[in-house]
Amino acid sequence: MAEQAETLRRTPLSRDRVLRAAVALADEAGIESLSMRNLAQDLGVVPMALYKHVANKDELLDGMIDVVVGEIGAPEVGADWKPAVRQRILSAREVLQRHPWAPLAIESRNMATPAVLAYLDAVIGTLRAGGFSVDLAHHVMHAMGSRVLGFSQELFDADRRAGRSGRTEPAPPAALPPEVAAMFPHVAEIAMAASHDDASVLGQGCDDQFEFEFALDLLLDGIERLHERGWASPRRPH
Amino acid sequence: MAEQAETLRRTPLSRDRVLRAAVALADEAGIESLSMRNLAQDLGVVPMALYKHVANKDELLDGMIDVVVGEIGAPEVGADWKPAVRQRILSAREVLQRHPWAPLAIESRNMATPAVLAYLDAVIGTLRAGGFSVDLAHHVMHAMGSRVLGFSQELFDADRRAGRSGRTEPAPPAALPPEVAAMFPHVAEIAMAASHDDASVLGQGCDDQFEFEFALDLLLDGIERLHERGWASPRRPH
């Protein structure tokens, strides 16, 4: 084992190895326990060694984002824009779900990282090939927001927050305490309906995947309608 | 001045005063410089004094969120659901724009804070009053995601990130460096169009407000159509 450790140590560090180790650490221990010190320990190295491969922690995060965004597969070429975009976004979602820390990380960075730009460029390319004007494509990308990367900032997905990936088993429907329910009747109504619904669906109160596709299709349908009608941006009177 | 300081010091601390000072500090110096130590200094008090009024920093953040969400006005009652919801969301947006750190803070907390629940409850109430089924209202809330609170996680709004509020003046259109443009032609195309568009609009390349309303109306229109058609959730065969 001493020799194994020795072997591992002898494998030289590299930017790539650092980034992959960082992603792995964040995946299994949560983003909040990704510190330069922990990461260095995982790599069998002293913290300052990392700085020979990444400039600082922010750059490390950017690199990690590029690694996971790079995992998203290429879109099918030649397909209709709508199924092509839809499929690509759903596959992005699949990737990001393997890295629960990524959405928050992406949103809190300045983000013009190469892999993200490449991804966005490909999506826009699909739209343009489908006959979208530059203008409409532009607004569509904004309208999609982060959904284009496969996540939707749900306001309530207790899991992703705080980066824990330990999956504390989906938590029993929990049904908010009655005094709270009384104060927020409409919220309670929905929570209740969602929980005695068919809980089979995911073990928890509501089906994330369904919600995601619901919103995605709502947007795609609306976009399709605009596109068919030859929507053009209202020129503001100058 | 010694006596003024004395007066200020004599004004007893309170949870409310702490929260307001924290919001003010985050507003003007950015969320990244909101530390217990800085906040205490602003209040003319020693850091540990704060802990007599908030349990810890996370609870402080929750309290701050409640303060800003509490600023959002009540919706007009009796109006049609669509303009009512639209107007309420736009006014939420107005509030949140005064606190650029809030969206990120909201997204990174666990968030079942009272003010947020009250706000969501009111929005759902408007939908239900407009004849929405519990089910449809539920999915609609998910589809809106964080947009319902007036922000949209744009993936690119350089301003909000990192909490700076110093408004470094919108930055000249910047036109990405040519070698980058060559690598991402579709992104470049859009960036270019947006920048020589009518830059008058906001001084920067593209009009945030327009983009926000574009996406909002896309969703609202789609939702209206579902509602008119009496959409019901597809019962999964059990």
Add this chain to the structure above:
DNA sequence: CTCCCTAGGTGTACGGCGTACACCTGATGC
């Protein structure tokens, strides 16, 4: 009037963080 209780501000200290800076070391090129 005294005593004690308690709410609330204080001081010190600890462990963790990111990272600047000087240093060492072993492979590589001349």
Add this chain to the structure above:
DNA sequence: GCATCAGGTGTACGCCGTACACCTAGGGAG
């Protein structure tokens, strides 16, 4: 065989959140 230098090391600094013991002023209760 010696210089170079990429890359790993060690120490140290200043920031962070916060545990814990302490002090102090004000207000009932006896």
